[in-house]
Amino acid sequence: MSAQTTTSVKMKASTGKRPALKELRKNYDLYMLLVPAFVFFLIFAYIPMAGLLIAFKDYNIFQGIWASSWNGLENFREMFSIPEFWEMTRNTLMLNLLGLVVGFPAPIILALMLNEIGSKYFKRISQSLLYLPHFLSWIVLGGIVYAVLSPQYGIVNQIMRKFGMSEIYFMADNTWWVIVYTLTTVWQGAGWGTIIYLAAMTAIDPSLYEAASIDGAGRLRKIWSITIPGILPTVVILLILNVGHMVSIGIEQPLAMANPVVMEVAEVISTYIYSVGIKQGEFGLTTAVGMVQSVINLGLILGANYLAKRRGGEGLW
Structure with a gap:
């Protein structure tokens, strides 16, 4: 490889690195915002993967x-x-x-x-x-659902009884x-x-x-x-x-x-x-x-x- 070719390759490599470093320096504050998310996933998502050995x-x-x-x-x-x-x-x-x-x-x-x-x-x-x-x-929402659909006191079954329909045990039937x-x-x-x-x-x-x-x-x-x-x-x-x-x-x-x-x-x-x-x-x-x-x-x-x-x-x- 000639000296001119070697120099051109080095110049291309250096110009490829410089835009990335320039971009990093220019927007370092934006990249810093990624640090908390990166640390979070590192601690709670990636490091615990070692526990899969269990x-x-x-x-x-x-x-x-x-x-x-x-x-x-x-x-x-x-x-x-x-x-x-x-x-x-x-x-x-x-x-x-x-x-x-x-x-x-x-x-x-x-x-x-x-x-x-x-x-x-x-x-x-x-x-x-x-x-x-x-x-x-979901504890609160689950309590609301059970209260609303209660066969005895739930508002849904009370309305159904007023229309002559029998109550339904919503939370005790699989379907x-x-x-x-x-x-x-x-x-x-x-x-x-x-x-x-x-x-x-x-x-x-x-x-x-x-x-x-x-x-x-x-x-x-x-x-x-x-x-x-x-x-x-x-x-x-x-x-x-x-x-x-x-x-x-x-x-x-x-x-x-x-x-x-x-x-x-x-x-x-x-x-x-x-x-x-x-x-x-x-x-x-x-x-x-x-x-x-x-x-x-x-x-x-x-x-x-x-x-x-x-x-x-x-x-x-």
Whole structure:
């Protein structure tokens, strides 16, 4: 290689580094804002991954992770041999699938409706009321649901009796419990979910609506031809993220709404991990369950992202 070629290579390498350093110096304050988030995920997401070794060990809480003896795949064999494993996996998938089918379109529809409200005062009041359930804990929401649907004192059953109908034990029937669970999920999260979609709608060029008005388009046509295509990339990204949690479910809602009568449909992976792993001390078994759960979620989010990009849409990466 000649001296001139060597010099040109070094110049290209140096010019490639300088813009990055220049960008870092120029926007160092913005990068500093990432430090708390980076530290948070490092401490609470990445460092705890070392605890996955428990899934391959006969874990003893007094010996610790490193001193406990290895047992290979024994915890995974035990996991698949437990009859409740398939039942709680079915329940988790069922509740998440219903939440996706019913709950995912709800904030989109609400955001479209809020975006069409002309009165700013009424719009702010509506948004505040819709956001409110998100800030209540599931213990409080679960108590409200049980009080409203009580067969003796609940307002729903009282109204039904006035119309000559017999009361329904909503929280003691498997089918009704699943329906109530799904609807309360929508009630709690739909209002809060509108924030992202409303923000996406603000990025749509107003001149598109003006041009549509000149062409004689009505509100429904504007929503269908301008608003929905404008927020479609956001919808796809959030759908991918939701699909990536199909095998995961928070413990708060099932724990607050479940009761011994409906455990056939209310027992999910998170409550099983709590009852067996925390209460009974089966840390190795429940770590194996959580690890399989995470691997399946990773596969789902990778598959959803791949399909979204194959269809010509935008993915997460």
